[in-house]
Amino acid sequence: MPTADQSPLILVDGSSYLFRAYHVPYLQALSTADGQPTGAITGVLNMIRSLKKDYPNGNVVVVFDAKGKTFRNDMYAEYKANRPPMPDDLRSQIAPIHDIIAAMGLPLLVVEGVEADDVIGTLSHQATALGIETVISTGDKDMAQLVNPHVRLINTMTNVEMDEAAVIEKFGVRPDQIIDYLALVGDKVDNIPGVDKCGPKTAVKWLAKYPSLQEVMAHANEVKGKVGENLRSALAHLPLSYELATIKLDVELEQSVTELKPATADTETLRALYKKYELRRLLADLDKNSDSDEQDADAQDTAGQQNSPEVVAEYDIIRDQASFNTWLEKLNAAKLFAFDTETTSLDYMQAKLVGLSFCVEVGKAAYVPLAHDYADAPEQLDLDWVLAALKPLLESDSVLKVGQNLKYDANVLSHYGIAMQGIAFDTMLESYCLNSVATRHNMDALAEKYLGYKTVHFEDIAGKGAKQLTFNQIDIEKAGHYAAEDADITLRLHQAIYPQLAKIPSQLSVYNDIEIPLLPVLARMEQNGVLIDCDMLAQQSQTIATRLSELEIEAHNIAGKSFNLSSPKQLQVILFEELEIPVIKKTPKGAPSTAEEVLQELALDYPLPKVILENRGLSKLKSTYTDKLPLLVQPKTNRVHTSYHQAVTATGRLSSTDPNLQNIPIRSEEGRKIRLAFIAPPEHKIVAIDYSQIELRIMAHLSDDPGLVKAFSEGKDVHKATAAEIFAVPLDEVTSDQRRSAKAVNFGLIYGMSAFGLAKQLHVPRHTAQAYMDKYFERYPNVAKYMDDTRQQASDDGYVETLFGRRLYLPDIKAKNAMRKKAAERAAINAPMQGTAADIIKKAMLDVDAWIQQQNDDRIKMTMQVHDELIFEIHQDIVEETTAAIVEIMNNTVTMSVPLIAEAGVGDNWEQAH
DNA sequence: CGGGAGACGTA
DNA sequence: GTACGTCTCCCGC
Numbered sequence: 001m002p003t004a005d006q007s008p009l010i011l012v013d014g015s016s017y018l019f020r021a022y023h024v025p026y027l028q029a030l031s032t033a034d035g036q037p038t039g040a041i042t043g044v045l046n047m048i049r050s051l052k053k054d055y056p057n058g059n060v061v062v063v064f065d066a067k068g069k070t071f072r073n074d075m076y077a078e079y080k081a082n083r084p085p086m087p088d089d090l091r092s093q094i095a096p097i098h099d100i101i102a103a104m105g106l107p108l109l110v111v112e113g114v115e116a117d118d119v120i121g122t123l124s125h126q127a128t129a130l131g132i133e134t135v136i137s138t139g140d141k142d143m144a145q146l147v148n149p150h151v152r153l154i155n156t157m158t159n160v161e162m163d164e165a166a167v168i169e170k171f172g173v174r175p176d177q178i179i180d181y182l183a184l185v186g187d188k189v190d191n192i193p194g195v196d197k198c199g200p201k202t203a204v205k206w207l208a209k210y211p212s213l214q215e216v217m218a219h220a221n222e223v224k225g226k227v228g229e230n231l232r233s234a235l236a237h238l239p240l241s242y243e244l245a246t247i248k249l250d251v252e253l254e255q256s257v258t259e260l261k262p263a264t265a266d267t268e269t270l271r272a273l274y275k276k277y278e279l280r281r282l283l284a285d286l287d288k289n290s291d292s293d294e295q296d297a298d299a300q301d302t303a304g305q306q307n308s309p310e311v312v313a314e315y316d317i318i319r320d321q322a323s324f325n326t327w328l329e330k331l332n333a334a335k336l337f338a339f340d341t342e343t344t345s346l347d348y349m350q351a352k353l354v355g356l357s358f359c360v361e362v363g364k365a366a367y368v369p370l371a372h373d374y375a376d377a378p379e380q381l382d383l384d385w386v387l388a389a390l391k392p393l394l395e396s397d398s399v400l401k402v403g404q405n406l407k408y409d410a411n412v413l414s415h416y417g418i419a420m421q422g423i424a425f426d427t428m429l430e431s432y433c434l435n436s437v438a439t440r441h442n443m444d445a446l447a448e449k450y451l452g453y454k455t456v457h458f459e460d461i462a463g464k465g466a467k468q469l470t471f472n473q474i475d476i477e478k479a480g481h482y483a484a485e486d487a488d489i490t491l492r493l494h495q496a497i498y499p500q501l502a503k504i505p506s507q508l509s510v511y512n513d514i515e516i517p518l519l520p521v522l523a524r525m526e527q528n529g530v531l532i533d534c535d536m537l538a539q540q541s542q543t544i545a546t547r548l549s550e551l552e553i554e555a556h557n558i559a560g561k562s563f564n565l566s567s568p569k570q571l572q573v574i575l576f577e578e579l580e581i582p583v584i585k586k587t588p589k590g591a592p593s594t595a596e597e598v599l600q601e602l603a604l605d606y607p608l609p610k611v612i613l614e615n616r617g618l619s620k621l622k623s624t625y626t627d628k629l630p631l632l633v634q635p636k637t638n639r640v641h642t643s644y645h646q647a648v649t650a651t652g653r654l655s656s657t658d659p660n661l662q663n664i665p666i667r668s669e670e671g672r673k674i675r676l677a678f679i680a681p682p683e684h685k686i687v688a689i690d691y692s693q694i695e696l697r698i699m700a701h702l703s704d705d706p707g708l709v710k711a712f713s714e715g716k717d718v719h720k721a722t723a724a725e726i727f728a729v730p731l732d733e734v735t736s737d738q739r740r741s742a743k744a745v746n747f748g749l750i751y752g753m754s755a756f757g758l759a760k761q762l763h764v765p766r767h768t769a770q771a772y773m774d775k776y777f778e779r780y781p782n783v784a785k786y787m788d789d790t791r792q793q794a795s796d797d798g799y800v801e802t803l804f805g806r807r808l809y810l811p812d813i814k815a816k817n818a819m820r821k822k823a824a825e826r827a828a829i830n831a832p833m834q835g836t837a838a839d840i841i842k843k844a845m846l847d848v849d850a851w852i853q854q855q856n857d858d859r860i861k862m863t864m865q866v867h868d869e870l871i872f873e874i875h876q877d878i879v880e881e882t883t884a885a886i887v888e889i890m891n892n893t894v895t896m897s898v899p900l901i902a903e904a905g906v907g908d909n910w911e912q913a914h
Numbered sequence: 915c916g917g918g919a920g921a922c923g924t925a
Numbered sequence: 926g927t928a929c930g931t932c933t934c935c936c937g938c
Contacts, residue, residue, distance in 0.1 A: 589919070671923075
């Protein structure tokens with residue numbers, strides 16, 4: 001039985017047929033006895049009927065233009081200005097058509113502000129992304145721009161089908177050149193200006209010589225004769241014509257393509273409507289077929305419940321060349337397939353490939369075991385042979401892949417000489433962009449949330465703990481089911497999540513324009529790794545160890561007994577019970593706190609806290625950094641390779657683990673020394689470039705506060721400027737203490753602070769902190785307004801957004817618990833700033849990486865990202881010009897109402913580079 | 915052996 | 926006051 005996913009999508013351009021049917025002479029004559037014209041109704045309905053006959057499996061969706069102006073009128077007031085208003089006898093037929101289509105149970109879309117073309121473009125674009133075949137039924141030649149291997153046109157009135165080859169035959173240009181063609185030729189009816197005297201022949205001639213409108217325009221001077229002059233004088237308006245001729249692919253729709261499913265026909269309403277409009281043939285059909293029609297509708301409805309976990313799965317385990325070749329052909333023919341690797345380790349640097357799984361069509365997946373090596377493991381296909389056969393496919397840009405965390409698979413495959421391309425979709429990132437906090441984004445959680453399906457867990461087949469097997473030790477049958485299911489589930493998840501994402505253009509663009517392109521960039525950075533001076537760290541560990549034992553003896557002496565300095569619980573007893581030191585603060589669970597700030601304060605009056613503080617700081621440094629980092633050096637590369645996690649944080653930041661390179665010490669003197677061990681290879685320099693005050697600049701931009709914008713635009717020291725405002729003193733009389741307070745206020749604002757929090761931070765009374773804040777909001781009123789608006793938006797919509805439309809949902813914003821609600825409000829204030837900063841540096845990474853790729857010079861490597869900072873290794877011979885170029889790219893990544901400033905440091909190690 | 919608590923490293 | 930990851934201790938399985 002064919003699954004729902006195979007049924008083609010039939011998009012009907014209702015408006016195009018409406019006009020054409022209206023002008024057909026024999027239809028014009030039709031009307032009801034009381035004079036209501038019905039020719040257009042009949043024409044459109046006949047056409048839908050014939051489509052349903054030609055595509056019995058088809059999922060028919062009908063789209064009409066909405067009344068009123070569209071965005072094209074905003075772009076160009078003259079758009080369609082020559083069109084006469086719609087005749088009344090046509091207008092009166094629209095509502096009946098809509099009613100009848102609705103009663104038939106067909107999805108009907110009428111979207112204001114755009115044309116039917118744009119809705120169709122968007123739906124066909126979504127369908128292509130999901131691997132769904134699409135047929136667009138239209139009489140409009142402009143739609144030829146939408147044709148691709150999976151989208152074709154059918155003119156139902158002439159019965160002419162048009163695929164890519166047919167477009168080339170009819171127009172003489174490829175589908176992707178149709179917009180260029182239309183812009184050059186222009187359109188009298190729609191009032192789109194082209195090039196005078198340039199008709200189809202000339203446009204084709206030009207586009208054969210130069211591949212795009214842009215190129216034609218670039219070479220306008222080479223075109224001779226009168227038409228050449230016309231081309232040159234059209235240069236100014238051609239971009240507009242191009243825009244007007246471009247069908248939108250990202251219209252915001254209430255329902256995504258997979259949600260548009262037929263409902264059961266409302267036979268009674270349909271009968272009444274057919275009677276009313278005297279559509280005798282349709283009425284006769286309805287009575288004749290009423291039973292079977294309803295059955296059809298039911299059958300379609302059931303099939304429409306996609307992603308049902310009940311669908312019988314066919315999982316192949318491929319161990320012979322013939323079956324493999326059959327699958328290879330399937331993959332080659334597919335526009336999109338899901339893909340997963342099975343390996344021996346979660347660590348992409350250590351992982352050895354054990355098998356591969358694929359899925360082209362939901363419910364049908366294959367596992368290719370390659371390196372199962374338990375006793376009695378059956379013979380498997382040769383790993384090198386399989387990889388060689390798959391290499392062209394995996395490296396093809398035009399065969400699209402979907403996976404779950406493909407960065408991992410790409411990293412593993414890179415060690416087998418395969419540079420994956422065509423990474424088009426990643427379900428982990430889809431879920432993350434849709435809602436970063438609704439769920440974790442691992443496959444098990446996604447399958448449960450989006451498919452209601454419990455997957456086989458790795459632990460179910462491998463066991464857990466020290467006895468856990470690695471994948472190569474697992475029985476091929478068990479492993480095959482698990483692995484094939486992973487590929488199958490991945491495709492199902494994609495079909496479930498992507499359409500939801502596609503409904504919101506800004507979220508789709510965060511996915512398509514930031515996260516997906518960032519994936520290979522992060523993979524490259526991870527592969528690059530960073531160079532560590534292990535000897536230096538070992539020496540530091542030695543020094544710290546000596547000091548730690550001194551401190552331990554000292555602490556035991558003061559306490560009068562031996563205890564574990566790193567046990568907060570034992571320390572509590574010593575400090576607050578035995579030494580009877582007063583309790584300053586309690587932990588959330590109610591125990592007396594021994595946190596740093598408490599010990600700092602106690603250190604003024606007692607000797608032990610000071611010793612503990614130094615001990616804690618040093619033991620953290622030793623265990624987390626000086627001892628640990630050398631253990632993480634990969635023998636293969638002699639470098640440390642972190643993992644950047646792209647789907648972890650609520651706000652859009654990256655995170656880093658194994659090791660976390662984003663919390664290497666910098667604040668304390670001893671801590672900073674660890675950065676001395678982050679070194680450059682011979683003849684290279686470490687270059688660190690960070691965005692100065694990026695979050696405050698974003699606050700200035702988002703709030704559009706004149707005072708704050710001015711301070712940044714004039715390149716002032718913004719904390720000093722803030723101090724001058726708060727304390728009402730001239731700029732050059734601001735004391736360092738005032739500047740420090742102002743800085744705390746600025747940071748506090750980014751964190752959604754209260755006067756209480758500020759008071760604690762600054763060690764001033766609450767009313768003093770309140771006075772600072774009042775004064776601040778008085779001097780920067782738009783900041784106050786922005787904060788209020790943000791809180792309001794969070795409360796109204798349940799989410800806040802970054803400048804680029806990345807959303808953070810805040811379910812707690814409606815919490816009954818006041819603490820949680822307040823916390824959600826602070827997160828709401830912080831997220832747009834932290835998140836926009838994350839978006840910006842991600843975009844900068846894309847730009848910088850693209851530039852580095854273009855240089856094609858392996859003396860330039862991007863190695864780390866630390867939220868507002870990028871770190872590079874650059875050869876000493878080119879360090880100056882390369883650094884300048886990267887700074888320039890980072891400064892111009894986005895344009896805001898305040899300048900974005902990147903500052904570079906160069907050195908032999910990370911410490912020097914600061 | 916797993917996981918919570920408490921502490922502390924970063925932006 | 927925001928956002929993270931990792932360490933140790935220590936309880937309970």
